[in-house]
Amino acid sequence: MSDFTIGESEFLLDGEPFRILSGALHYFRVHPQSWADRIEKARLMGLNTIETYVPWNAHSPVRGTFGTEGMLDLAAFLRQVAEAGMYAIVRPGPYICAEWDNGGLPAWLFAEPGVGVRRYEKQFLAAVEEYLEQVLRIVRPLQVDQGGPVLLVQVENEYGAFGDDPAYLRFLVDVTRQAGITVPLVTVDQPEDAMLAAGGVDGVLRTASFGSRSAERLRTLRAHQPSGPLMCMEFWDGWFDHWGGPHHTTSVADAAAELDALLAAGASVNVYMFHGGTNFGLTSGANDKGVYRPTITSYDYDAPLDEAGNPTAKYDAFREVISRYAEVPPATPRPATPAPAFRVTLGEPVRLLASPGLWGSWSDHREAPSLDELDARLALFRTEIDVDGATMLNVGEVRDRAQVFLNGDPVGVLDREQHDQAIMLPRGRGRLEIVVEDQGRVNYGPRIGEPKGLVGPIRLGSESLADWSVCAIDLDAVPRLWESAAVGAAGVGPTAWRTTFLAEEPADHFLQTDAWGKGFAWVNGFCLGRYWRRGPQRTLFVPGPVIRAGSNELVVLELNALSEPTAQFVPGPSLGPLEL
Template sequence: MPVLRTDQTGFLLDGQPFRLLSGGLHYFRVHPEQWADRLHKARLMGLNTVETYVPWNLHQPRPDHFVLDGGLDLPRFVELAAAEGLHVLLRPGPYICAEWEGGGLPSWLLAEPDIRLRTRDPRFLAAVDDYFERLLTPLLPHLASNGGPVLAVQVENEYGAFGDDTAYMEHIADSLRRVGVDVPLFTCDQPVDLERGALPDVLATANFGSRSAEHLAELRAKRPEGPLMTSEFWIGWFDRWGARHVVRDPEEAARELDELLATGASVNFYMFHGGTNFGFTNGANDKHTYRPTITSYDYDSPLDEAGDPAAKFTAFRDVIAKYAPVPDEPVPAPGPKLAVPAVRLTESAGLLDDVAALAPGVDSMRPLTMEELEQDFGFVLYETVLPLVGPALLEVEQVRDRAQVFVDGQPVGVLERENHEHSLAFHAPRAGGRLQILVENQGRVNYGQGIHDRKGLLGKVLLDGSELVGWTSRPLPLATLEGIPFATTARTPVGPTLHRGTFEVTEPADTFLHLDGWTKGNAWVNGFALGRHWSRGPQKSLYVPAPVLRAGTNEVVVLELHAGHRAATVDFRETADLGPTEE
């Protein structure tokens, strides 16, 4: 593979002028059996490069455990890109934002009560150095300097929006170099933050989605020499629960792209293909109000969530063709889709009733946070004994992020961080009754100072002004559904319930799980965690990748946190529903 260099005006590849035409494609948001398809379509749109973040929290779920296989086999993804004739831009963090859980920072860092993330806190830097060595050592053969496709590596991510400690950024760059990264390094920041996040002798790039010529002129004024590049050209946006699905007019986005390329600059689309926040991996924002991101990361990209070309694919390819060769091949047709209507979920298991089958409880004087329980995602069930009878006022110092409260198994209310709720009045039917609080991690904050986002019940829990002590904290990550005692019952479930059903498939294909009439929870197909569902929208369906299905009998499980479903049904349809749009 050729080696990337820079001169006074631009990039050189093997000594020849080169323009990066890149698109974001996060391997961890795409089923691994679909990587080759998405990479092929990137080349067909006219791209010569793909960019990916690296989620530290998935690769190193615990300090002594590192994962680099299966859906996290980054070396294989890079090899597939090379086989397609594509270069790679690697963005390993340690912080990635990406609307990803915690910005990619592993939750176990927050077990240290006073740790300062993205700073020169020695504990954080030691963890980063260890992560880089574990991740990048196997990737060194894939650097362009060793004949591989990885042309350049990013230092941190939009650090200028967080801090201005140049010594911290220098440590990150030095750590990459110590591991053996000898290809060009680069930083990326929004134009207003450029100087705060930049490093001497490291390529600075800008992130924006409009006014391309203006922002690139601003970049040139601050960096008189070297390539002009936007590492994130925002051609869509992400969605949050309770809002509308954000889209951007393809023609308007194409005009902005034309303006950008006319300057001679290089570009990385954010995103070329967004993919999906499978399982519990979505992030959240908290600018005085907590706002969790939805499961879909469609991002109104050139390839939609199912990998089919959308309107922007053709619009962008036509613009790219004005500046670079584009493969003389037709736009790929949409892939086959599957419909299986009215699948009945005939078996159920009460989450609170059968919780002992899922995880042991930990006894303590106060509720333990998820981080103290060594838990990344999912739920925690807190239990204690009520010391009184009659009217009672429950007060929780901090709910992270959504708490359902039960007394002797009956729901009495919900406390939501998003609504700044901290107190709840209820009636205790008897002294010695059981108080249960089911707390959901709806996504750790992925941007700004709020990344220090511990989950569960934080601080004191008061009942009529007196602190409740003597708790059992039970982690429910729901990483596997094995051991759950599903059964057919005539009784309508009360409270959070897992529902299971089966359906037949002749030939697997992509499909979308629709949950009309359901309220809130999560869903799995054949044990694969599809993500969260919530009737508040905008998203009304969950993407099911074809490789998750099999010919013959398939299983679907839906966790419903609220409504009692007796003869529950779901539909698998050929089309997605991401909700009403907002431009």
């Protein structure tokens, strides 16, 4: 057991000055069998600490539950950090941003009318207290003063960029302490006067988040934190990408120079990200600052370790900078072996519009329900229309994408990013079907917690459309469709395809997706995430532990159309152009 405290100008570990050299590594974005590899590579770069967020919505998709299996085993992750001889920082939110769906806040939280968002409101506080008690029960015995690795626990996350509610922040501090957290607490905000003032709590160490102008920003932090250690809790060494945008990178030389300036000033640091990993499944978030922009599946972040956990030029540069201020292990990670390259044919198509009952459960509604009411991320809405001639279909707001079909024929797409609300139907009679997709919940700003689906009135001409039959599609069950579905011919509308491929041994793979349209992919039932031809991302990462020696199954759910029904595996990642 060790004693970790905040001194007059430094962190103190057992009474001696201690500089935190940390790297962000999110256990929920990395396959559990790869945790030890990533942690060891952090140690070899010269880091002494691993930082992670905790995603409330992943652990608690349903209120009253708190899952800790597989990629959500926080305790196992922290124990592996300790086994590597490293320390840990835990940032449980409840809001984490992190380009993660809804900023980590569970969708069920907003089902009750009037519930607050990140403020002192009784319904919100009650749910937050339940959550923090669950996650801190895991953290409590793993604190450094109880023989574990955890040095710091963070309260909220960049709260000064969102609100100004000191009672809410004090509530979080009190709940955290009552849950048995005895190590120092911290807040983090961007180094602007208003944000540091609104996001701080008396008696809690303020830290900052930035990626440039280190000396200037540390001075701003010091003005709000007159004593105690200076720390950049998020040293931004890269950035994230949106669908339809460029792939973001940062200069290796500039990032290394900023890290050097930060360490030269005597500050502690958490490199965000050390290893970004992947938004597996449907976990990526979105931004909306007037235009909705969903985040891609890869969270490579141009970090020192790439998406597959391989060192980059930034790794070597950061390691050299750190060696000027701390002892760095002499060993270095082994070079990566290229992934296998091969091509296989996709077959056995199963069309959603041909047999929707196999894809999920049907329900009838007078008014179109939200996706939240259906507990679905993808759904098929169906009704009958009967008016003369061509007519206009109008939707109050589409969140986030709606494919429109009339009598089985495609009519077009309503896209939230384009602010689409209306589409002309060529005929006014027949079966109207709309496939509605949630592309990721907003994770930053005032639109956190908003419902998904077809929002507001749905009209045909001037008349409201009613009497909907809705199939909530069970995406987790898509890889099992062939147990009961009859294989048909390829056709219009969302279609699932599958194939098998052989592997000599478990190893990382990269699945090239630029010949496909838009959809999701699974390997051996593990959802790799979303793909979209618009890019920038052109490959999906397949973690080695998902691959079996021998036969493996690939399933693809294509929402639009495949230009060719083949799957191509390539030697390495392709994350797209740096400029558009």
